[in-house]
Amino acid sequence: MVRHSNSLLISLFIHASLLLILFFAWKSYSEVKEEEQKKICLKLCTVELSKNAIEPKEAQKAEAVIQKKPTEIKKVEEVKKVKEEKKTEKKIEAVVEVKQIKDEVIADVVSEKPIEIQKPIVEQKIAQNIQNEYDEINKQKIAELIKENLYYPINARKRNITGLVKVSFTLGVDAKVCNIKIVESDSDILSRAATKTIEDLSTKFPKPPKELTLSIPINYNLN
Numbered sequence: 001m002v003r004h005s006n007s008l009l010i011s012l013f014i015h016a017s018l019l020l021i022l023f024f025a026w027k028s029y030s031e032v033k034e035e036e037q038k039k040i041c042l043k044l045c046t047v048e049l050s051k052n053a054i055e056p057k058e059a060q061k062a063e064a065v066i067q068k069k070p071t072e073i074k075k076v077e078e079v080k081k082v083k084e085e086k087k088t089e090k091k092i093e094a095v096v097e098v099k100q101i102k103d104e105v106i107a108d109v110v111s112e113k114p115i116e117i118q119k120p121i122v123e124q125k126i127a128q129n130i131q132n133e134y135d136e137i138n139k140q141k142i143a144e145l146i147k148e149n150l151y152y153p154i155n156a157r158k159r160n161i162t163g164l165v166k167v168s169f170t171l172g173v174d175a176k177v178c179n180i181k182i183v184e185s186d187s188d189i190l191s192r193a194a195t196k197t198i199e200d201l202s203t204k205f206p207k208p209p210k211e212l213t214l215s216i217p218i219n220y221n222l223n
Contacts, residue, residue: 131212138206145204146218151197156189162222163187165194168215177202183215194218 135142163186170179180198185191197218 130208130210131214134206134208134212135214141206142216145201146197146216149197149200149204150218150220151193151200152220153189153193156187156193156220157222160222161187161189162220163190165190165218165220166215167194167198167218168213169198171205171208171212171214173207173209173211175203175205175207177205179213190220193220 164184165182165186166184168179168181168183169177171177177198180195182191182194185194198216
């Protein structure tokens, strides 16, 4: 019994000592861990403090830069204004160019109008050509008609009145005569005689393809 009791006491002592050893080891481990956590917290705090300390300096620098920049900002604004003014000038120049182009186009259109104004001249030339052709073709026939139908007053013959009378008149496409005018004459009696001669020849002249204005000389002589 004594041996068993001694062995029991020994085993209890050994277990108790092991428990004490484990307790102290755990306690020391926890203390070390707490110290490490404290150190980490201290480091974090110092880092935050250093950041906070650095940030004001950076803010001061930024403020200093901002204080220095107004002149640069003014320069930038001036450059922008100059660019905007140039843009507006370019726009104005473009508008002026467009107006100039419009004026040139209008001038070209106006310059083309004289061509329309020249149409009567062209028509006159055509009429003149027709008249010349009519005169050449019917010259002899007209001369014969005037000779056959010439009105020569007896009084003018008795008084020996002679001379040249140039008569102008309009001849229609139906050969009717109108607008008889004396262009040149040496005597009033002969002028009236020439007018009557042309009136009597109305509808007897060769019909022209187009209304013409003819000028015919009538020679009054006693031969």
